[in-house]
Amino acid sequence: MSTTAVSSAISYARDHKQRFLDELKDLLRIPSVSTDPDRKGDVRKAAEVVATDLERIGFENVEVIPTQGHPLVYADWLHAAGKPTALCYAHFDVQPAEPLDEWKSPPFIDDDAYAVKPEEQAVKKNWTSPAERDNNIYARGAVDDKGQLWMQMKAFESLFKSNGGKLPVNVRVLFEGEEEVGGESIEEYVKKNANTGKLKCDFALVTDTELFAPDLPTLCVGLRGLVYTEIEAQGAKVDLHSGVYGGAAPNAIFGLIEIVSKLKDDNGKVLIPGFYDAVQKPTDDELKAWERLPFNEEEYRKAEVGSDVLTGEPGYSVIYRTWARPTLEVHGIVGGFIAPGAKTVIPARASAKVSMRLVPNQDADDIFKKYSDYVKKITPKGIKTSIKIHSKGPACVVNTDNPYARAAVEAMHEIFKKDTVYIRSGGSIPIVTQFDKDLKVPSIMMGMGLPDDNLHAPNEKFHIPNFHRGIESIIRFFQILGGE
Amino acid sequence: MSTTAVSSAISYARDHKQRFLDELKDLLRIPSVSTDPDRKGDVRKAAEVVATDLERIGFENVEVIPTQGHPLVYADWLHAAGKPTALCYAHFDVQPAEPLDEWKSPPFIDDDAYAVKPEEQAVKKNWTSPAERDNNIYARGAVDDKGQLWMQMKAFESLFKSNGGKLPVNVRVLFEGEEEVGGESIEEYVKKNANTGKLKCDFALVTDTELFAPDLPTLCVGLRGLVYTEIEAQGAKVDLHSGVYGGAAPNAIFGLIEIVSKLKDDNGKVLIPGFYDAVQKPTDDELKAWERLPFNEEEYRKAEVGSDVLTGEPGYSVIYRTWARPTLEVHGIVGGFIAPGAKTVIPARASAKVSMRLVPNQDADDIFKKYSDYVKKITPKGIKTSIKIHSKGPACVVNTDNPYARAAVEAMHEIFKKDTVYIRSGGSIPIVTQFDKDLKVPSIMMGMGLPDDNLHAPNEKFHIPNFHRGIESIIRFFQILGGE
DSSP: HHHHHHHHHHHHHHHHHHHHHHHHHHHSSSSSBBBBBHHHHHHHHHHHHHHHHHHHOEEEEEEEEEOSSSOEEEEEOOTTTTTTTTEEEEEEEEEEOOSSSGGEEETTTTTSSSSOOHHHHGGGGOOOSEETTTEEEETTIIIIIIIIHHHHHHHHHHHHHHHHTTOOEEEEEEESGGGGTTTTHHHHHHHTTTSSSSOOOSSSEEOOOOOOTTTEEEEEEOOOEEEEEEEEEOOSSSSHHHHHHHSSSSHHHHHHHHHTTTBBBBTTTSSTTTTTOOOOOOOOHHHHHHHHSSHHHHHIIIIIOOSSOOOOOOOOOOOHHHHHHHEEEEEEEEEESSSSSOOOOOEEEEEEEEEEEEEETTHHHHHHHHHHHHHHHHHHTOOOEEEEEEEEEOOOEEEEEOOOHHHHHHHHHHHHSSSEEHHHHHHHHHHHHHIIIIOOOOOOEEOOOOOOOTTTSTTTEEEHHHHHHHHHHHHHHHHHHHTO | HHHHHHHHHHHHHHTTTTHHHHHHHHHTSSSBBOOOOOGGGHHHHHHHHHHHHHHHOEEEEEEEOSSSSEEEEEEEEETTTTSOOOEEEEOOOBBBOGGGGGOOOTSSSTTTOOOOGGGGGGGGGGGOOOOOEETTEEEIIIIIIIIHEEEEEEEEHHHHHHHTTTTTTTTEEEESSSSTTTTTHHHHHHHHHTTSSTOOOOOEEEEEOSSSSSOOOOOEEEEEEEEEEEEEOSSSSSSHHHHHHHTTTTTHHHHHHHHHHHTBBSOOOOOTTTTTOOOOOOHHHHHHHOOOOOOOHHHHIIIOOOOOOOOOOSSOOOHHHHSSOOOEEEEEEEOOOOOOOOEEEOOSSSEEEEEEEETTTHHHHHHHHHHHHHHHHHHOOEEEEEEEEEEEEEEEEEEOOSSSHHHHHHHHHHHSSSEEEEEEESOOOOHHHHHHIIIIIEEEOOBOOOOOOOSSSHHHHHHEOOOOOOOHHHHHHHHHTTTO
8 A cells, every 4th residue: 555645635624624524515505416307407417417527537438428317427537547446426416405494404505595485484593593403414315325436525525625636446437317317327328338338347336235234344245125006095086075975885095095004913013925935034144243233223213213113024023124015105195185174085196105125035026917907806996096116126136245345344354443243234325236237246335324324205405424424534545455 | 936037137137248258258267266365466357357247237335345366356146025135155266277288279269368478488389279169168167166157147147137137036145265165254254144144044055065966956065174274294304315325314295295195095094093083874765865876987987087997995885985074185295306307315305195084973072183183103213294274164965855945946947857866966165064064954955067177177167058048047046945
């Protein structure tokens, strides 16, 4: 390791901490909500901001690639002859900020950065706190994933600027703007370029996961898959008076409720026939390692979940249930009269968003078919159902027996002064599965989020020291791989 | 019967048909939606329009009575010495017009009469038809109940104007603006004045029901009661990421769905313990009369309900189920992410509006208690529920062995040239029960709606010939009671 180079890139990062954070805030100000058609321009704007900075810091071949959906950003620097090539992934789109009234500071940093609809203006009264507080930056996308995308950017900048415009390894950057809506465009792009050489690399770096606990360096080595659907139920042709027709007309909400209530039992066991057939268990070594992780179920229940009890399949630990058991959730439901007050209507229509998280060896198409067949079978008489699919992708487990994982562990040891733990995530990053399948490369999932960062929820945050430790860990990771 | 008087009042009504209809349209233009706090001024405006016309046509002691909720309108004319006294009831409030996009003409007659919210402006594109078409007037409240209130008004006017400012009987008018939200204020007012003499009368006339079939004169002699509630469910403290927490955190929608799905079974049987205990069966004579009514189940299913099958308890006819069996419906449900697209959230909160229709001898308080206890008992672990009550009132059956019912039958026979049928309604008019209980008078429910008038649904209508036949039937009803 060249101590000069190290201290020079790390020093650069340390000297520019405040600017790096200010730049991140600017990126967070863009409401790049990929699921909202009205925000299409904002997702594009986020892509352009990232592309502009890639160009500025020293990347070549910077492209904002148009797609059927939101654009991709590509860039490369391939002049480290004989050194490995990294494919660096992160995403610049974010989840919706709703429910807006539960935020304590504006979800997009500034009060006016997000065009709150007229009827929602009242929610702003709760946004009385500053975005930066208690050493955290609060914003939608702070940790998922703009903050972690910007860690990569600023590690690249520190490496370029402290070493005469050179990186210690070859780097391809591929960032997307559709991660929160299924990532169709990147999937297509990777498939198309799997054999063109455009994405040729030795490994992928993915910064979209979290530390198992504060100050505990963590590599994520497994992800659940996801099948996300929407069930629409129709009963009578129009809404009917419940006095006149109650007792004779089918009720779309009841129909939908009957269906959804039969999807899993009180214990969280999914009732779709064959749902668990292909489930592959974790190895005994993995299970033993999980038992050694610092995890306090009572603390988790209180501080993170905030409920009276935890739920889920009996006989499995919380970690096992959330990382390695498939689950089914309903994310939203709506039907009938939902304004304040009372209306005695038998609703004609209702819909629910339902998803399943998959574990290794479950096939997403197979599960969707089993689910659709079952929904059809349990649809009560008088009700018609149709199922829309929003996204689907399988689970994956990554191999860690390679120089890239070893370099990541070494880099984080230097920065955190602690041994790395290997965890899985209950979430889904379909691109990791695809890198494995189409590009035949392992992914290094080096994430700096914290378990209480409120991903996908109000008051999402990123712990500012973790932002900086992430930059330094990535700097060292590349330097180690480059032999420095 | 004084033929001169008859032909004179009826002639007056026939001479002013167009003006009567135009006036009704003006009343329909006022969006007096009683459940919507933003429409409070409109409900008041409707009250004032009615009061002004009562004054104009010849009533005395006209009052718009302020209440905790929406105002009542009172008026009287008590100079028919020795003749019976009628208490005439109708309501000038209406149901919400939502879903707005399913209307073919503006729900309040004119495009701009209803301040459609900015995000809903697009619904207006469907409002391409005129309000008056195929001899019907289409508007929210056309038949329920402004059109039927205006039948009374115009019968009074015709009687006053054709007979030197005199009515054939004594009349008290008591109209309300809270029928669609539980009618608390009129309940209190009637209770308070039960013994003051202010509401002293021999019978009540209620025009808020329908003809069993077109051209078939009908008296409604039974109503179901109603208990309308809202269940709110809470799981985790905030919305959580379904990847990270799926398998461990309680889901408020699932909790709510589990509860509601256990309220009744697939056959429509309500599962609340003791729910059917007090149910009183109709008499054998009544059941036999119902079997003779012209009712085509297949036609009803297709034209009115518009579903593949009819639902409800096996072993009971459609008429029995909707008139004389208690039922339970869910009117609205909402929770989690309901915008377009996908959001992988475990929702913290969800709520459902649930009501029960009651039949004679079921006590509303008792049923609410049984319901609340049951909901508490079936609330799954990890979920907290609270129940709000929107309204409650018992069912009632009215005695028809009195001169008022006989006069109604005779009046309708003259106008329709057919014998009257006695029916019940599955709906609820709590005030009828109260007239019986507090004022000890029978109610004559003489309604002119039609089964396909889309009560509480989009494209509510009133058949214009029925509006005029209603006016004439009421004129003759009062004349017969006055001995003319």
